Amino acid sequence: MSAGVVLFVDDETRILSALRRSLRREGYRILTEADPGAALRLLEREPVDVVVSDQKMPAMSGLDLLERAGRIRPSARRVLITGWPEEVPPERIEALGLRALIPKPWDDAELKRVLREALSA
């Protein structure tokens, strides 16, 4: 069963590990990447349906990553995950056509709901 391909980007590998754990039973094919550059290269090869990126990362912010991701794979839905949702300019969220913002720490149920919605859209 392939309910979708989800790529998680976060410089914190423990977060990636926890996200994978949370979604274990959702049936997605889950890709994780700690380095934004590597994540963008992965996007070029993999048929990713949803990109979920952390906002605060060294070298590249999540918004920038998602912006580039949109150019590489326009079909991919984009989700930003951040501990400081209020700091993200709303106009940038709109401009990116982001599906959602997920606060960090996240609620498992909400995470699952957002992903389901993103994939069904």
Add this chain to the structure above:
Amino acid sequence: MSESTSRVRIVVVLPEVFPGGGQALSDPHGTLSALARLGAAARLERMPSLVAAAEGVRGADLMVVDGAPPEAAAAVVEAACQAGVPVVAVVQREGEAVGWFRLGVSDCVAAGADGSRALAAAALEQIRRGRETRERRSVERRLAWLENLNTTIVNEIPAALVVLDRERRVVATNPAFGRAFGSGTRGRPLADVLPEDLRESAELDALLDRVAAGQIAAPATARGHGAGGRPVAFDLRVQRLDPAGRLLLVLTDVTERETLTRRIRDLQRYNENIIQNLNSALLVVDNDAGVTFANPMAAEILGEPGSDLRGRSVWEWFSTAAARGALLARTLSDGTRFRGAETILSRADGSVLPIGISCAPLVDADGTRLGAVAVFQDLTEISLLQQQVLQTEKMASIGQLAAGVAHEINNPMGFIHANLFQMAEYLADVRRLWAHVGDLQKAVGSGDVEATRRAASGLDEASRDIDADFVLTDFEKAIRESQEGSERIRHIVRDLRDFSRQDRDERISADLNQCLDSTANIVWSMMKHAVVLQKQYADLPRLRCNPMQLQQVFMNLLVNAYQAIEERVGDSGERGEIELVTLLRGDQVVVQVHDRGVGIAADRIDRIFDPFFTTKEVGVGVGLGLSTSFHLVQKHGGVLRARNRSGGGATFEVILPLAPSGETGAAPGDDAEAPSGEVEASRAP
């Protein structure tokens, strides 16, 4: 003349000695023998010629001319007359006397036996008269000189002089009087001449009455108004001149002196006022540290309000080792000046007070040191405020840190939170398995083979269903990762707690590299996405310091460097470099924070250490960071400097002495004010 009173000198001119010697008559008319009767008191000087006599007559009491006709003696008689010496001529022929008198001789005596007797008498008479004449002339000369002196004094003296007759009318005035009160006053009553306010203020009429009555009167001062209404003052002295009741009135203009005196008095009062009401304590001590002056504030700060501190030793209050060793004692011993130094004083009641003090040597006009002047303020309130500012500043720094730290805490929180959810599910899975294990146990216990087989198969199925191998492995992994995460949070919280602790002003021996490194670790979390951090630490000896304060300084400098880099790179994703360097320079430890940020604008470089000066947006900094840092470094006897780097960015340098100065506050001497650099900023806040 005193010489001639003891001996009478008589110059005698006798007839020429016959040439060729032989029977020359040396005294044909007995002149010498006649004069010899005058006795030993008369010294006879026989002149060999008329010419010699004319030359030698000066200073003689008498000249006697014998044996020459008047025609031949004209020159010698003239010389004698000019010198004021009387001449007696010995007349040889009848009718010659008229010629002699015409020449100007004082007397003539006939030659011969009778004449020689008369000669002595005539000589005596002429000597007496000559002396009288000379004395009278001398007195006259003295009188003339005195008169001249008197006139000069009267005319030139700046005092106004006026002579009054018995009716108080002006008899005479000098030019100064004329200048002061008008000329042409002779004969007018004094009351018309002197302004009324002057006369009345000095009670002049009464004064004149007393002096006229022969009493002695003390000088009086007359005050009034002169030309243009300006106030004038005169010193008045009155003298009775003669029994006829004439009076001399001397008026000396003392207006200027009075004005100056008043001005000095005003100035003294003014100074006195300032000193008495000064909000600072002012203490003057002699070379033995004895108080010679203390203003009321000094007595108050020293804890003895209202008491007279004169004569007491300042060591009663400045007795601590630090105060004794460094400040007033040094000013007294070698004249060192201090400005704005901080020290403590102890009061008699045992309380101890922080004060800010300035000391300077007290020197007289010749440069001799007479003692010292100390001005000081109670710093209790300021110290408290300072402490508050420090704490405020630290809290503000912590506010800046919080964002970075929160991020650092939020990540582990995020996965611990998610892991806990998942572990709850894992536990539910394990419980399901455990229920099957229970069923299996029961079946085995019952001995029912079929039931046992079914139970085993159920356990198997459930185990496959929940992927038990994975669940158990991942459960363990989730626990391990969560433990790691919570450990990370624990460290962060501990560092923060260390940092935010209210510090006490204590010096301990500390490793400066470690201070710097741990601070860098705390700050690192907020800057790691924008900064590449290089470290280059030298081997440093341990330093006696307040590590918390220095950590605060390092943090301020690091945050500052980070913000400068952020300002330069913006959102470009580029990373800026911060280099931390420690090194040993002579007996100083140097900590450098180099950054490749925006650098310091030239017009700001001398203000960056000012309190509340900030170039940052509202909310980013309160503007106390660098000023506080400067203060903290200064408290360690060190210097904080800033300069721009070639190639962009700035370098901040903390220079700390290895041997602590022992005294907080400013360094002694003219260097008490921190040096201000041209390109460097190292000003006192």
